[in-house]
């Protein structure tokens with residue numbers, strides 16, 4: 256089994272979401288002997304935001320791209336190949352201003368590609384990715400689980416379903432801005448959720 260771990264905190268060291276994603280990936284690797292782990296840390300290897308070149312590259316046929324568009328498409332192609340090669344994806348996802356980080360959004364914008372991970376049909380868009388599970392370690396300063404303010408959960412559920420992945424599981428570490436006792440409790444709670452998830 257191939258595991259892809261994506262760290263999406265802005266912090267390349269000391270991130271709570273990375274710590275929990277590490278635990279999740281290690282537990283999954285232990286559960287499936289022979290599993291391989293590929294780690295993409297978006298703070299160290301950021302994906303560029305969409306721009307004129309990236310959008311034009313998405314819309315142009317491969318042989319009609321300018322050299323600049325072809326270079327940008329190649330970067331996104333590599334991310335898509337890495338994503339499609341994985342059986343299980345583990346994502347560390349902090350909440351920033353009520354949403355996911357720009358780092359994670361840029362990665363999603365790269366891998367959600369028409370004709371590759373979804374396609375348009377006469378009855379609407381259809382996801383082209385199947386057979387994958389996504390585990391997401393959520394960290395946030397406040398407490399939002401089960402409320403309408405939990406935008407990262409709504410968004411990530413929606414966008415993965417859009418490309419065909421409906422098996423999306425969440426581990427919550429909440430209240431990280433409420434003092435050291437709450438932080439300790441959040442990590443303990445996350446460990447318990449991981450143990451249950453990867454039994």
Ligand SMILES: Cc1cc2nc3c(=O)[nH]c(=O)nc-3n(C[C@H](O)[C@H](O)[C@H](O)COP(=O)(O)O)c2cc1C
Pocket residue numbers: 264265266269270271272273348349350351352353354394395396397398431432
């Ligand atoms: C720029 C920024 C924005 C944040 N916005 C929110 C927010 O909207 N809601 C919240 O509960 N916590 C917010 N937080 C707190 C983080 O979600 C929390 O510290 C989390 O544990 C960070 O995860 P990390 O250590 O993996 O980066 C914010 C933190 C930063 C740095």
